[in-house]
Amino acid sequence: MLTSIIETDTSAASITTDGLLRQFGSLTALDRVTVTLPRGGVVGLLGPNGSGKSTLIRILLGLIPPTSGQATVLGHPTTKPARYAGDVGALIEAPSFVPGLSARKNLLSLARLRGLPTTRVAEVIRIVGLEGRENESVRRFSLGMKQRLGIAAALLPDPALLILDEPTNGLDPAGIVEIRQLLKTLAAEGRTVVVSSHLLAEIQAACDYLVIIRFGELMFSGPMGELLDKAGARIEVAPEHPADVDRLRVALAAAGWSIEDDSLVVHGSAADAAALNRAAHEAGITLSRLTPIDESLEDVFLEMTAAPTRNPVAASQGARKKAATNA
């Protein structure tokens, strides 16, 4: 079942949370979330609308306190955000600027607030591809341009930890690829990039590590590959001689594999291929096909999160996965 390695050495962690609970009145936006995110790489924070992603980010940035529980960012508690504010850049929900000011002046005011050299403004404008438009009033910016400006603002302090809440919102396909590339480059330079999204394909393409939350509950936390491998990964097998189908089924079942009805689809990840092959071979059957079924993250994600009525199957599945991730 699902397991994830929870690092106990928090110095190697970019972000840790411990029993983080946040309530808005009677609504529980975050329900005792405990995670440890690695330092370096792109971390995806995935969850459907209203699952608590932005709430988590706000707590991490010290904008709102948790109702209970603790969190650390770059080794410092979120009760002391001033200790890490200089190393963290963030885009929180929609990008926010003074509409009557130019893009450059907006960034300039943020650079001055952080005590950064004004030359940094031109650098981030170039990185996000807004050169030529920087002197225009933000009021006239398109959604995608505002989004780029928001990313530019987050990049200003050249942060060790970059937290981007739905960064590709409103970007065109080329822009999405461009930003994804930028995030990977930043991560390759040793930074930690936390990206929240409900765009699954986006997360799948960009992230090394994944956190999934639903209704404020942690559903999964671990390396991307682990989720794909373990959460419902399957292998399709076929014997060389069609007559051997039933014999193969019996042999594999005897060897402990779980097999889907009416087909020769075995539950297991790509890493299990050799063991499957061996089991078939021992039964004297040669396999003509041994194909891992490439499960997209979308299927896994929907399986984990799509249960608005919390039906018993999904709930118990969720609970199992939750127990496993918390182990």
Place this chain on the structure above:
Amino acid sequence: MRELRSELTRLNRRGIWLGWLGLMAVFAVLINTVIYTIAANGSAPPGGGPGVAFPSMATLESSSGIVAGVSSAASMFGVITLSFWAIATASDYSTGLIRLLAAAQPHRWRLLLGKIGALLIWTVLATTVAVVVNLAAALPSAEAAEISTDFWMDDLVSEIARAWLTSFSASVVWGIIGLVLALLSRSSAIAISVGVGWVLLIETIIKTASSDAGQWLPGTTLTALAQGGTDDLSFAGAVLIGCIYAAVGLIIGLVIFIRRPITE
């Protein structure tokens, strides 16, 4: 101070230049036209509400006549100041910029002091514009109304200095009230309507209902402050009450700003 420079950068935009300084200038012209016209018509000045305290003919002909506009409409200039302090504060919330600012500078008291500092600088500018435009508007207004300006050049510098200083002090207290209302409501529309509604309606009603009760009310106090004292409230009393308003406002503002979570 980083926070101050950052805030000044944000305030340096056309809407503020034209809106704030423009309104001060327009109002300085208007008020001069009005007070001289009323005085010339010989009609008794309308009862001094908290909005505008109409000066008498004697005042207009005295050495302080040249700055009478600034002093008598102090509440109106105050309301403009209140509005722009409120806009500068509440717009951080409506645009969501407060998230970026507070994430970049978690010591929120520094953010607020930076904002207040920047708004003080703007209030200096706005008061100066009001006084200068008033000086320019007073003479033609007086001539049109055929009011003697013979004494205007006596004590010119000290009259201007006094008018500037009292008007500035009153405006600052108005501004702090606007800031606090904006921090409470996180909406410039609400802050401005409460501020303006208070001066033009509520305070007038309270004073009409009981003429001796409301001397310490903000509109009345700050008008007295701007005029260098009135019959009902001495200058020293106005300064004292004004300082109390400012101090209480600043404390409330700081506490709200530091304590309240940023959920925008």
